[in-house]
Amino acid sequence: xxxxxIALNQGLSEDQEMPSQMGxxxxxxxxxxxxxxxxxxxxxxxxxxxxxxEDGTCQLNESPSSRALKQRDIIASHLGxxxxxxxxxxxxxxWPWVQDSERLSGKRYGEDEHMGVSAMKMKKVKARRKVREPxxxxxxxxxxxxxxxxxxxxxxxxxVVKNTxxxxxxxxxxxxxxxxxxRVERLAEDPRMVITTYEGRHIHSPSHxxxxxxxxxxxxxxxx
DNA sequence: CGCCTTTGACCAGCGC
DNA sequence: GCGCTGGTCAAAGGCG
Numbered sequence: 358x359x360x361x362x363i364a365l366n367q368g369l370s371e372d373q374e375m376p377s378q379m380g381x382x383x384x385x386x387x388x389x390x391x392x393x394x395x396x397x398x399x400x401x402x403x404x405x406x407x408x409x410x411e412d413g414t415c416q417l418n419e420s421p422s423s424r425a426l427k428q429r430d431i432i433a434s435h436l437g438x439x440x441x442x443x444x445x446x447x448x449x450x451x452w453p454w455v456q457d458s459e460r461l462s463g464k465r466y467g468e469d470e471h472m473g474v475s476a477m478k479m480k481k482v483k484a485r486r487k488v489r490e491p492x493x494x495x496x497x498x499x500x501x502x503x504x505x506x507x508x509x510x511x512x513x514x515x516x517v518v519k520n521t522x523x524x525x526x527x528x529x530x531x532x533x534x535x536x537x538x539x540r541v542e543r544l545a546e547d548p549r550m551v552i553t554t555y556e557g558r559h560i561h562s563p564s565h566x567x568x569x570x571x572x573x574x575x576x577x578x579x580x581x
Numbered sequence: 582c583g584c585c586t587t588t589g590a591c592c593a594g595c596g597c
Numbered sequence: 598g599c600g601c602t603g604g605t606c607a608a609a610g611g612c613g
Contacts, residue, residue: 511584511585511586512585512586512587513586513604513605513606513607514587514588514604514605514606515586515587515588516602516603516604516605518602518603519601519602519603525603525604527604527605531584531585540604
């Protein structure tokens with residue numbers, strides 16, 4: 358049985374903060390029931406509070422009925438789910454999945470929220486990008502590091518982070534003017550688990566959809 | 582030739 | 598101020 362785990366730490370109570378090594382920050386102001394469930398996820402019981410694990414993740418054991426869902430469809434569904442329910446509320450106080458170090462320096466958020474790409478390129482010489490786009494992360498048990506989420510990514514960096522055996526890889530969406538990035542790393546405690554962190558919102562549909570017109574229309578509704 | 586990965590260097594933020 | 602760390606840049610090389 359293949360297993361995916363989606364970080365739903367927004368639904369945690371205040372004293373159930375995510376493990377620090379996962380870089381999560383739980384927002385105590387939101388309850389689990391606030392998540393609206395996409396049709397394709399209902400079979401995965403993602404909105405069932407009883408399925409919330411002790412570590413703040415929702416473990417999705419794929420049932421026969423859900424097994425037909427392609428991995429990227431599941432991911433795309435989650436993207437839409439999170440966007441619709443919370444990620445767009447990108448004020449500092451409601452930032453859903455922020456790394457602890459960044460939470461402590463919340464002043465960094467939103468300064469250049471609407472700056473254009475060319476302007477950003479001009480500015481980066483003196484100052485690194487201070488914007489932090491909406492982000493969320495999830496972990497998946499997988500042999501491959503890069504999950505097929507329907508988008509095309511280009512690797513632009515790799516870094517060995519402290520207290521981890523495996524390097525963290527940095528990817529950027531290859532689509533013009535799309536500033537979405539993602540980080541991929543393996544969980545130190547369990548190398549079988551891949552931690553994927555998305556940052557930003559896609560301004561286009563998944564590249565696979567462009568190639569395959571048979572893709573379910575509900576999926577294309579959830580790009581960001 | 583174009584696109585991609587690799588990798589060392591650089592930079593900003595943070596803690597002390 | 599200094600050192601550490603994470604994130605990014607960009608040159609170099611590989612591959613189809």
